[in-house]
Amino acid sequence: MLLLRARRWVACLFWKERVRMSKQGQAVALVTGGAGALGAVTGATLARRGDAVYLLDADGARAEAVASKMARQGLSVRGRALDVTRAEDCNAVMAEIAAEHGAIDTLVNMAGVVRNAAFSRITDEDFDLTFKTHVSGTMHCMRAVGAVMRDRQYGRIVNISSIASLGSVGGAAYGAAKGAIEAMSRTAAIEWATRGITVNCVAPGLIAAGMTLGVPKEFQDAGIARTPMKRNGAAEEVAHAIAFFASREASFITGQTLFVCGGISIGF
Numbered sequence: 001m002l003l004l005r006a007r008r009w010v011a012c013l014f015w016k017e018r019v020r021m022s023k024q025g026q027a028v029a030l031v032t033g034g035a036g037a038l039g040a041v042t043g044a045t046l047a048r049r050g051d052a053v054y055l056l057d058a059d060g061a062r063a064e065a066v067a068s069k070m071a072r073q074g075l076s077v078r079g080r081a082l083d084v085t086r087a088e089d090c091n092a093v094m095a096e097i098a099a100e101h102g103a104i105d106t107l108v109n110m111a112g113v114v115r116n117a118a119f120s121r122i123t124d125e126d127f128d129l130t131f132k133t134h135v136s137g138t139m140h141c142m143r144a145v146g147a148v149m150r151d152r153q154y155g156r157i158v159n160i161s162s163i164a165s166l167g168s169v170g171g172a173a174y175g176a177a178k179g180a181i182e183a184m185s186r187t188a189a190i191e192w193a194t195r196g197i198t199v200n201c202v203a204p205g206l207i208a209a210g211m212t213l214g215v216p217k218e219f220q221d222a223g224i225a226r227t228p229m230k231r232n233g234a235a236e237e238v239a240h241a242i243a244f245f246a247s248r249e250a251s252f253i254t255g256q257t258l259f260v261c262g263g264i265s266i267g268f
């Protein structure tokens, strides 16, 4: 009996070691939309903790430029082109990275567009683009890495939702897409729960970076007035929440959405 327990303990130790190590001895993290404001800061945050990071973005030239800048600061970051709306490209890029490293530990789905409009003025084109980018794009990437993660019995998937999933003026398409991401994440979380894969969402409020900077100032000011903390968030505050879900320590948390929003989600 004692011998059996000792054997299990040793096997467990080796299993933990195996899941942690890629061929190069680093955890591998992919960030879609990685050339964007939140994607770049998240990539840098994961790289600073020692991950080998890939910034994947439809704008491949910008992803490479952002990654090169980080690499010059000594971080292990590479950039490459990936349009997440193209399922075959997602499969090919993920398979290539998995073959090179023998692992994909973390996937952060950040790629996004925003096409806000009053409900009666939403165009079919904008609605379709919003869903294709956020919902289909997230699904394509999750499906592609899911196979790799299931084989290794380890994975951390963090999908980016938004406070707009609760409803916002002009945000019907965007908010519905973010709500769909949360629902899809819960299903994947259930299906993959026994395979060592966790799937969680981070839902930022108004962040002083990226998309929010394109929102008219009067809307930003109204948002700040409704936020209990009376300020916009910083990209780093979102990145740290993502890094927590993407850590090995967050091992008993799955299917959850964490609002990083200065309290606006709880009421005003």
Ligand SMILES: NC(=O)c1ccc[n+]([C@@H]2O[C@H](COP(=O)([O-])OP(=O)(O)OC[C@H]3O[C@@H](n4cnc5c(N)ncnc54)[C@H](O)[C@@H]3O)[C@@H](O)[C@H]2O)c1
Pocket: 032, 033, 034, 035, 036, 037, 038, 039, 056, 057, 058, 059, 082, 083, 084, 085, 109, 110, 111, 112, 113, 133, 137, 160, 161, 162, 163, 203, 204, 205, 206, 207, 208, 209, 210, 211, 212, 213
């Ligand atoms: N900035 C905020 O205040 C805020 C708030 C809530 C949620 N978010 C979410 O955070 C994420 C990042 O937002 P951001 O503010 O950094 O925006 P951003 O515009 O700076 O970055 C978005 C990135 O996604 C890329 N992208 C667009 N379509 C793509 C596609 N088909 N394939 C691959 N890449 C694509 C863009 O090239 C861009 O680099 C988005 O999902 C957004 O919805 C942002």
